[in-house]
Amino acid sequence: MxxxxxxxxxxxxxxxxxxxxxxxxxxxxxxxxxxxxxxxxxxxxxxxxxxxxxxxxxxxxxxxxxxxxxxxxxxxxxxxxxxxxxxxxxxxxxxxxxxxxxxxxxxxxxxxxxxxxxxxxxxxxxxxxxxxxxxxxxxxxxxxxxxxxCSTITMVPPLAALDEAFGLTDVRVSTLQAVSGAGYDGVTSMEIIDNAIPHIGGEEEKMETESRKLLGGFDGTAIELHGMDVAASCNRIATLDGHLENVWVDTEDDVTVADAEDALRSAEGIDLPSSPDQLIRVFDEPDRPQPRLDRNIEDGMGVAVGGVQETTDGLQFNCLAHNTMRGxxxxxxxxxxxxxxxxxx
Amino acid sequence: MxxxxxxxxxxxxxxxxxxxxxxxxxxxxxxxxxxxxxxxxxxxxxxxxxxxxxxxxxxxxxxxxxxxxxxxxxxxxxxxxxxxxxxxxxxxxxxxxxxxxxxxxxxxxxxxxxxxxxxxxxxxxxxxxxxxxxxxxxxxxxxxxxxxxCSTITMVPPLAALDEAFGLTDVRVSTLQAVSGAGYDGVTSMEIIDNAIPHIGGEEEKMETESRKLLGGFDGTAIELHGMDVAASCNRIATLDGHLENVWVDTEDDVTVADAEDALRSAEGIDLPSSPDQLIRVFDEPDRPQPRLDRNIEDGMGVAVGGVQETTDGLQFNCLAHNTMRGxxxxxxxxxxxxxxxxxx
Amino acid sequence: MxxxxxxxxxxxxxxxxxxxxxxxxxxxxxxxxxxxxxxxxxxxxxxxxxxxxxxxxxxxxxxxxxxxxxxxxxxxxxxxxxxxxxxxxxxxxxxxxxxxxxxxxxxxxxxxxxxxxxxxxxxxxxxxxxxxxxxxxxxxxxxxxxxxxCSTITMVPPLAALDEAFGLTDVRVSTLQAVSGAGYDGVTSMEIIDNAIPHIGGEEEKMETESRKLLGGFDGTAIELHGMDVAASCNRIATLDGHLENVWVDTEDDVTVADAEDALRSAEGIDLPSSPDQLIRVFDEPDRPQPRLDRNIEDGMGVAVGGVQETTDGLQFNCLAHNTMRGxxxxxxxxxxxxxxxxxx
Amino acid sequence: MxxxxxxxxxxxxxxxxxxxxxxxxxxxxxxxxxxxxxxxxxxxxxxxxxxxxxxxxxxxxxxxxxxxxxxxxxxxxxxxxxxxxxxxxxxxxxxxxxxxxxxxxxxxxxxxxxxxxxxxxxxxxxxxxxxxxxxxxxxxxxxxxxxxxCSTITMVPPLAALDEAFGLTDVRVSTLQAVSGAGYDGVTSMEIIDNAIPHIGGEEEKMETESRKLLGGFDGTAIELHGMDVAASCNRIATLDGHLENVWVDTEDDVTVADAEDALRSAEGIDLPSSPDQLIRVFDEPDRPQPRLDRNIEDGMGVAVGGVQETTDGLQFNCLAHNTMRGxxxxxxxxxxxxxxxxxx
Missing domain, CATH: 3.40.50.720 (NAD(P)-binding Rossmann-like Domain)
Structure with missing residues (x-):
């Protein structure tokens, strides 16, 4: 019908x-x-x-x-x-x-x-x-x-997978966002050729609050924000589509790269017409994902992850999604x- | 002479x-x-x-x-x-x-x-x-x-000023680096137009170790690495000159934006022919510094800082320096x- | 088979x-x-x-x-x-x-x-x-x-259609060529960001000679170069794919925009698996074709034309084709x- | 005073x-x-x-x-x-x-x-x-x-020098113009990243009429437009400053590259505070002038010429000037x- x-x-x-x-x-x-x-x-x-x-x-x-x-x-x-x-x-x-x-x-x-x-x-x-x-x-x-x-959507699927597996306490995220996120007239050419802008009005707060609501619990009546601490730093760069993000997470449980990549790769999808076959694609190549090469995976509905590394308190990784499609x-x-x-x- | x-x-x-x-x-x-x-x-x-x-x-x-x-x-x-x-x-x-x-x-x-x-x-x-x-x-x-x-030099002057004033325990830094840092033939046009690359070989380790040596103590014989934990995530973007960096620092002492900006602005210079009049320039505008607009301050020898904000455990800020000049x-x-x-x- | x-x-x-x-x-x-x-x-x-x-x-x-x-x-x-x-x-x-x-x-x-x-x-x-x-x-x-x-292929289908209809005596062409035409390592990022290069080695001569061979007569034994005078000026710009060209032609017969567009639109194709349904697409909008928007018409195998105008001695127009596909x-x-x-x- | x-x-x-x-x-x-x-x-x-x-x-x-x-x-x-x-x-x-x-x-x-x-x-x-x-x-x-x-100013000094020396009958010019020519908000980033636009409203007519007035005679009362035929094709590309132009001229008298370069190099300046020491700089390197490298010659007040070649009816060459300074x-x-x-x- x-x-x-x-x-x-x-x-x-x-x-x-x-x-x-x-x-x-x-x-x-x-x-x-x-x-x-x-x-x-x-x-x-x-x-x-x-x-x-x-x-x-x-x-x-x-x-x-x-x-x-x-x-x-x-x-x-x-x-x-x-x-x-x-x-x-x-x-x-x-x-x-x-x-x-x-x-x-x-x-x-x-x-x-x-x-x-x-x-x-x-x-x-x-x-x-x-x-x-x-x-x-x-x-x-x-x-x-x-x-x-759009910038929240890019990071939340991997955060959700990692939170379920290891528990997240702290998130730091730095974004490299495409100009299409600001609409057709949002960023002038004189602002962005040979340049980057380390500020997108309201964007940091959106990432910090929305991500906690998305990962929050729901008891049938009220949604409780997730307790993790999220700090975002948002940048506009000269790409047309595809937000790339560098993420650090501190985890409650110990985590290895292998376990983290397992958790990411096995993130469950949902059976809807536009949902991707695989929600999260994990790259082995350290220089991926890249906006131009990877924004269209799963017809622009997938989330790409790469560069997963252990840190003292958890992990760092990069993620990417098509901001006007998936995002x-x-x-x-x-x-x-x-x-x-x-x-x- | x-x-x-x-x-x-x-x-x-x-x-x-x-x-x-x-x-x-x-x-x-x-x-x-x-x-x-x-x-x-x-x-x-x-x-x-x-x-x-x-x-x-x-x-x-x-x-x-x-x-x-x-x-x-x-x-x-x-x-x-x-x-x-x-x-x-x-x-x-x-x-x-x-x-x-x-x-x-x-x-x-x-x-x-x-x-x-x-x-x-x-x-x-x-x-x-x-x-x-x-x-x-x-x-x-x-x-x-x-x-x-070059990517280390960009962040260390502000880190030094903040370490002296408040004591640093943790540093997270995400970089948006210019193509000139890779030399004339280092990045092809097909790699970087409408794109960003979330990996620069060896760069993260350089930032993580060199910064601790620079801020380390020297007793006349040996240099002891600073005890802070540093994690870097390095990206190449389509700018010609000027490395922009998003930094989070956790501090030992409590810190406010005003105190931090004071500490940054009053960072001492040195009396050498090529040293800048003011080592660190702090911007009030949240969308500064930007590579194209600010890489040439102090004839390319200054370090620009902006977007200073308090976080749960310290501060976040952005910094910029001309990578082939200051860097x-x-x-x-x-x-x-x-x-x-x-x-x- | x-x-x-x-x-x-x-x-x-x-x-x-x-x-x-x-x-x-x-x-x-x-x-x-x-x-x-x-x-x-x-x-x-x-x-x-x-x-x-x-x-x-x-x-x-x-x-x-x-x-x-x-x-x-x-x-x-x-x-x-x-x-x-x-x-x-x-x-x-x-x-x-x-x-x-x-x-x-x-x-x-x-x-x-x-x-x-x-x-x-x-x-x-x-x-x-x-x-x-x-x-x-x-x-x-x-x-x-x-x-x-690739730069020759972009202009020759429209030239052929116009030559058949009106007879060509002189061609002037200025190109805005994509970096992919030089191969992956052919143009460095430092050469082309915020820049254009008014020279591509050997390209002008290729356009000037190849176009005359393509439009030349064949008597079953020998191919005779077309007698038209062709002068090309080739430029590299910061596009990934799609060569855009400004063309002036002097014609033997009188020509109007309407007649020229008719001749272009009715250019015959050929029945082969990869040939486009319509060889030449003519845009009415004066600001088309554009590389990013139009390089993929007919799965990258079409030629786009726009901006057709009468001149004292003939016509001027713009054309575009995908240089690594059609070209x-x-x-x-x-x-x-x-x-x-x-x-x- | x-x-x-x-x-x-x-x-x-x-x-x-x-x-x-x-x-x-x-x-x-x-x-x-x-x-x-x-x-x-x-x-x-x-x-x-x-x-x-x-x-x-x-x-x-x-x-x-x-x-x-x-x-x-x-x-x-x-x-x-x-x-x-x-x-x-x-x-x-x-x-x-x-x-x-x-x-x-x-x-x-x-x-x-x-x-x-x-x-x-x-x-x-x-x-x-x-x-x-x-x-x-x-x-x-x-x-x-x-x-x-700005696009007229870029080509007229070399046209004037060549007209005086050899007499011009026809001019064809194709431009590669910087975004600053359209003002800060004139070209959006989504229009120009990985793209070029073969149309700038009114620009072609300006070049075609203004150039003939500039080279026209003045008898003390009226300015008579120069009789040459001028046809322009204007393009916007992803450069910040500096208009690059490909020019063909048909000349009344025979002309060689050497004579043309002599005429260009000896174009007379004027004794005013902001006028350049040398009005026209002629490059021997075929890949110059380039916007990023050459727009600032003579503090942005010079005109650069390169790629001078003989054609059947005259010459072709490239020229460049800083569009918001000289232009x-x-x-x-x-x-x-x-x-x-x-x-x-």
């Missing part, structure tokens, strides 16, 4: 990736696209400056873009994907939920709200059930599910699939 | 920077240039593929390049700057020292030898006196002084000036 | 693209790989530093690489693809032809030889028959077929298919 | 370069800075996002930015430098001229107006006198002088110096 879906913020960088993923999707059918007022009423082809290096899907190109309000979305749409600036998301996402829509959102607003599940399906699918509390407390027919920030559009689609599989539509 | 100097490995990336610094130097005069056998006998203009964005000094361009052996260097040369591949350095530097030459070397061989001073003049000039032990034990008339690796050629020249000032020539 | 094929120079940049194209090929089966002496005897996985952003084909990875001599290639190989440095190609390609192998070569040696067909199948497939003269004169059982240089590996594979379709195997 | 100057549009990319040049200028003193309404009233330090890799001049940093109206500029300012978006320039520059200010403008509005001199001092200083007609016809006490577009800010400053030297202040 095909689920009719809508995309809020369809013209942006993540919106375009959402369309690239949803158009050929076996279970989903694109039924509505929205954007800002200035785009409303135009054909998607006109409204979006398509910048993906694959052609714009012809049938989607002809869809008329609506404004980002529930009124502009047909009633028979069952699932909404949202990738809006957080200020806009904070305002309109609740309107859609109140109007009965189920929303899988990539927008950063509300991710740490107690009754909003923040989910990576392979990591903490059980948190989904906090939606019952959400519906009860907010009186919504719809529902709001969030995926984490954003693909994450939302996967969450939509999770909602469908669990009867939330 | 002008010191006549020679440059070993004068055609390489650091060799060219050495010439750029030495040619206008008030106290030094270039009297000999050496390179590999294939370049010997040619004019420097022919032997070197000059790639600095300032013209090749005309008088240096006409110097005939010699082979890298003591026989090809005039006797009246008092000071040798060496920037050779470590294998070559390990072989020929001792020959020069035995022949009576005083060598300020940027080559990585022998940096951790017990009787070889590894010096950043503003940090551990007192280590220079281990040269007396060196001369005695090795029977040299000459002497061998080393500067650290290599300038470091060697400064060490040469230190040798001259201390009567070793 | 499957043709068993060998690849000479299999570890290089074009060699890897050849393997990427040949491994899934419906008619060809990889039966032999050769490289330099130092690689011979190793598994391909070890011999090649695989740098394509798709995984190395597992079955090819296990093939033992041979030396580049006919003795190291099994007798039942029917077709050889060659991508060797021109000096090596000049030496060993004749040895293979003499030993009876049919060779589709991307190497630049011998392209202008009178009895060597230089072919783009959609443009001058009829030139193939000069092979009869070649076999007669050289006494070969095998045969040697060449594809042109090198794909060109050779297509030529191999042409050889097979015409009974030369 | 020091001239008090003002800068309109002082916070933009060219505005910052203007300040970098004017602050240490021997004859000029910065007395007023203006920007858009949103910046008015702020200190320049706050209003400008300083992005030059040299420190912001401390005394300029404290100047309060005014709005871009004559009322916000002190009466004792004698000379105005303008670098405004052309729409704004078209509106406010006449207001300044009417209020009595002499304006040296880099803005593109009005460059082809018959009574507006478009000047490169070394090329057509005599055109300056059309200002008398301008003042008469427009009733201005002030005056409006323009410098050409914009430096061009305006030089024009300001020309105005001062000719008694227009």
């Amino acid at each position: 095909t689920v009719r879906v809508g995309v809020l913020g369809a013209t942006g960088a993540v919106g375009q990736r959402l369309i690239q993923l949803l158009e050929p999707h076996s279970d989903f059918e694109i039924a509505a696209l929205t954007a800002s007022e200035s785009s409303a009423g135009k054909a998607y082809r006109e409204a979006a400056k398509w910048r993906i290096d694959a052609p714009i899907p012809e049938d989607v190109a002809e869809i008329e873009v609506g404004a980002t309000t529930p009124e502009d979305v047909p009633d028979d749409v069952d699932l909404i994907f949202s990738s809006l600036p957080s200020g806009v998301g904070a305002e309109v996402e609740p309107e859609f939920c109140e109007a009965g829509y189920v929303v899988s959102s990539n927008s950063s607003n509300g991710r740490m709200d107690e009754d909003v599940p923040l989910v990576i399906p392979e990591v903490n699918a059980d948190h989904l059930d906090v939606l019952e509390r959400q519906r009860e407390e907010r009186g919504w027919d719809g529902a709001l599910l969030k995926n984490p920030n 954003a559009a693909g994450a939302s689609v996967l969450n939509g699939e999770l909602l469908a599989a669990n009867g939330y539509l | 002008t010191v006549r100097v020679g440059v070993l490995g004068a055609t390489g990336a650091v060799g060219q920077r050495l010439i750029q610094l030495l040619e206008p130097h008030s106290d030094f005069e270039i009297a000999a240039l050496t390179a590999s056998e294939s370049s010997a006998g040619k004019a420097y203009r022919e032997a070197a593929k000059w790639r600095i964005d300032a013209p090749i000094p005309e008088d240096v361009a006409e110097i005939e390049v010699g082979a890298t052996t003591p026989e090809d260097v005039p006797d009246d040369v008092d000071l040798i700057f060496s920037s050779l591949p470590s294998g070559v350095g390990a072989e020929v530097e001792p020959e020069f020292c035995e022949a009576g030459y005083v060598v300020s070397s940027n080559s990585s061989n022998g940096r951790m030898d017990e009787d070889v001073p590894l010096v950043i003049p503003e940090v551990n000039a007192d280590h220079l006196d281990v040269l007396e032990r060196q001369r005695e034990e090795r029977g040299w008339d000459g002497a061998l002084l080393k500067n650290p690796n 290599a050629a300038g470091a060697s020249v400064l060490n040469g000036e230190l040798l001259a000032a201390n009567g070793y020539l | 499957t043709v068993r094929v060998g690849v000479l120079g299999a570890t290089g940049a074009v060699g890897q693209r050849l393997i990427q194209l040949l491994e899934p090929h419906s008619d060809f089966e990889i039966a032999a790989l050769t490289a330099s002496e130092s690689s011979a005897g190793k598994a391909y996985r070890e011999a090649a530093k695989w740098r394509i952003d798709a995984p190395i084909p597992e079955d090819v990875a296990e093939i033992e690489v041979g030396a580049t001599t006919p003795e190291d290639v099994p007798d039942d190989v029917d077709l050889i693809f060659s991508s060797l440095p021109s000096g090596v190609g000049a030496e060993v390609e004749p040895e293979f032809c003499e030993a009876g192998y049919v060779v589709s070569s991307n190497s630049s040696n011998g392209r202008m030889d009178e009895d060597v067909p230089l072919v783009i199948p959609e443009v001058n497939a009829d030139h193939l028959d000069v092979l009869e003269r070649q076999r007669e004169e050289r006494g070969w059982d095998g045969a040697l077929l060449k594809n042109p240089n 090198a590996a794909g060109a050779s594979v297509l030529n191999g298919e042409l050889l097979a379709a015409n009974g030369y195997l | 020091t001239v008090r100057v003002g800068v309109l549009g002082a916070t933009g990319a060219v505005g910052q370069r203007l300040i970098q040049l004017l602050e240490p200028h021997s004859d000029f003193e910065i007395a007023a800075l203006t920007a858009s309404e949103s910046s008015a009233g702020k200190a320049y330090r706050e209003a400008a996002k300083w992005r030059i890799d040299a420190p912001i001049p401390e005394d300029v940093a404290e100047i309060e930015v005014g709005a871009t109206t004559p009322e916000d500029v002190p009466d004792d300012v004698d000379l105005i430098f303008s670098s405004l978006p052309s729409g704004v320039g078209a509106e406010v520059e006449p207001e300044f001229c009417e209020a009595g200010y002499v304006v040296s403008s880099n803005s593109s509005n009005g460059r082809m107006d018959e009574d507006v001199p478009l000047v490169i001092p070394e090329v057509n200083a005599d055109h300056l006198d059309v200002l008398e007609r301008q003042r008469e016809e427009r009733g201005w006490d002030g005056a409006l002088l323009k410098n050409p577009n 914009a800010a430096g061009a305006s400053v030089l024009n300001g110096e020309l105005l001062a030297a000719n008694g227009y202040l």
Whole structure:
């Protein structure tokens, strides 16, 4: 049975990736696209400056873009994907939920709200059930599910595997993030050619809090943040796609490289259409993963790990994921699939 | 009084920077240039593929390049700057020292030898006196002084200031290093455009050991490594010059951002011709320092720090220095000036 | 019926693209790989530093690489693809032809030889028959077929279409070429970051002579160079793949943009497995084609044209093709298919 | 005697370069800075996002930015430098001229107006006198002088030298332009990393018309456009500064490389504070000039030429100039110096 879906913020960088993923999707059918007022009423082809290096899907190109309000979305749409600036998301996402829509959102607003599940399906699918509390407390027919920030998603699958096996107490992470994470106009060429920027506004805090929620326990009612101490340092570099991260973890139990790589390689996946066959790929070559060479593994939905080494208190390793696929559009689609599989539509 | 100097490995990336610094130097005069056998006998203009964005000094361009052996260097040369591949350095530097030459070397061989001073003049000039032990034990008339690796030099001045003020127990550092650090042919364009490489062979170990020697104590005879635990993760990115580093330090004493910035800003310099007026510049803007904008502060001899934040166990901050100036050629020249000032020539 | 094929120079940049194209090929089966002496005897996985952003084909990875001599290639190989440095190609390609192998070569040696067909199948497939003269004169059982240089291939399909429609008298072309055209180690990162190089050794002459041979007449015996005057100016820029070219043509007949675009769009293709559905795609948007967005049209085998404008004496336009696909590996594979379709195997 | 100057549009990319040049200028003193309404009233330090890799001049940093109206500029300012978006320039520059200010403008509005001199001092200083007609016809006490577009300035000095020596009939030019030419936000990183864009809006027409005005004759009343046919093809590439151009010229007289290089090398300069010692530097190395290596010759005010070759109808060559120095800010400053030297202040 095909689920009719809508995309809020369809013209942006993540919106375009959402369309690239949803158009050929076996279970989903694109039924509505929205954007800002200035785009409303135009054909998607006109409204979006398509910048993906694959052609714009012809049938989607002809869809008329609506404004980002529930009124502009047909009633028979069952699932909404949202990738809006957080200020806009904070305002309109609740309107859609109140109007009965189920929303899988990539927008950063509300991710740490107690009754909003923040989910990576392979990591903490059980948190989904906090939606019952959400519906009860907010009186919504719809529902709001969030995926984490792209830089958080890159490191959390390996952190989850290592936490389960050895227990994590401290995490230090330094990121080398691609420009696409800031949207099409987010980083100018004069800022980044022959340069790097050691600051991305709000990013460090997102990594520090979201990761603890994702690895936190859920007792059926409340999600308790994981007790580990997380400190992040975020950098923008001149790559187009793919966030590379250097991670140090202190572990409760003793750990060897061999045991750690075993734990990573055997991290369990989940049976959803867009989930990768192998969640974590571990490289033996010390100079991998690299953004250009490895961001597309598992169609951009895998997480690559390499350079695993023992330290005095635990481990250090590098990890990489495609920030607009695994880290954003693909994450939302996967969450939509999770909602469908669990009867939330 | 002008010191006549020679440059070993004068055609390489650091060799060219050495010439750029030495040619206008008030106290030094270039009297000999050496390179590999294939370049010997040619004019420097022919032997070197000059790639600095300032013209090749005309008088240096006409110097005939010699082979890298003591026989090809005039006797009246008092000071040798060496920037050779470590294998070559390990072989020929001792020959020069035995022949009576005083060598300020940027080559990585022998940096951790017990009787070889590894010096950043503003940090551990007192280590220079281990040269007396060196001369005695090795029977040299000459002497061998080393500067650290470029990625080590970038972080050690701030580490020294913080160690003195608060005591360091643990250091984690993630680097974003420029391609010039690998020499002209070290990184191909296909490796680095739209990419980053999370591995630089041997670099992590250099940072982990050299930093502990630089901050180590010296009792007049032996240098004791500092007891702090250092773990490094090294990355190559698409910048031309300037190594940017994200650092976490755990401190013995409590520390605030204000106290830390005070300690950094008041780090003492040294009175040598090439030393910067202010050793460490601290930025208030959270997105600084950046390689392109800040690598040239203090004529490329300063260290820039920004993003100082408190963590659970200490601090995190970013630092930056020009890797072929402060981190290599300038470091060697400064060490040469230190040798001259201390009567070793 | 499957043709068993060998690849000479299999570890290089074009060699890897050849393997990427040949491994899934419906008619060809990889039966032999050769490289330099130092690689011979190793598994391909070890011999090649695989740098394509798709995984190395597992079955090819296990093939033992041979030396580049006919003795190291099994007798039942029917077709050889060659991508060797021109000096090596000049030496060993004749040895293979003499030993009876049919060779589709991307190497630049011998392209202008009178009895060597230089072919783009959609443009001058009829030139193939000069092979009869070649076999007669050289006494070969095998045969040697060449594809042109990557920068030539990019402009010749549109030139051919315009020449047929309007007659060309003068061509001026300025190129913006990707670094992959120089091989993996051909352009260092220090040469090209924040830079462009207005010279590629021998490239201008290749474009000026090869294009006139490709558009030349063939009377069954001799190929006569086209009489048009061609002047090229070649530049290397910081793109990974895709050569972009600005072209001016003076035409014998009057020409309008509409007529020119018609002629380009209706350029006939050829019915071979790797040939594109549409040879030339014409963009209406003035800022297209762009290397990153358009190099992969028609699986990298199409030629993109845009910015068609009238000039005083004819037209100016921009064109783009994927230099290691349409311009090198794909060109050779297509030529191999042409050889097979015409009974030369 | 020091001239008090003002800068309109002082916070933009060219505005910052203007300040970098004017602050240490021997004859000029910065007395007023203006920007858009949103910046008015702020200190320049706050209003400008300083992005030059040299420190912001401390005394300029404290100047309060005014709005871009004559009322916000002190009466004792004698000379105005303008670098405004052309729409704004078209509106406010006449207001300044009417209020009595002499304006040296880099803005593109009005460059082809018959009574507006478009000047490169070394090329057509005599055109300056059309200002008398301008003042008469427009009733201005002030005056409006323009410098050409950055891509025009790069090629016109060599064109002028060749035209004088051999007579030019046709010019074809292909450009590889730096991102700074579009201003700080003009080109996004996602547009240009691993990419090139074969279109810059309006740029081709500017090159085609401005070059003919610059080389045109002036009879004391009217400027007659040069009769040569000029066709330009403009590309944006991933360089920060420095426009590189491939040029073909057809000449009336026969020409050899030696004669052409003589004509270029002996192009006369002009005796103004900011003019270079040698206007045109000709490289013998075929791979020069290159943007990163050569944009700073003569402090960014020289024009570099290389790759001079004979063609059937004339010559081809490459040229390069620093687009925000020689091509914009430096061009305006030089024009300001020309105005001062000719008694227009």
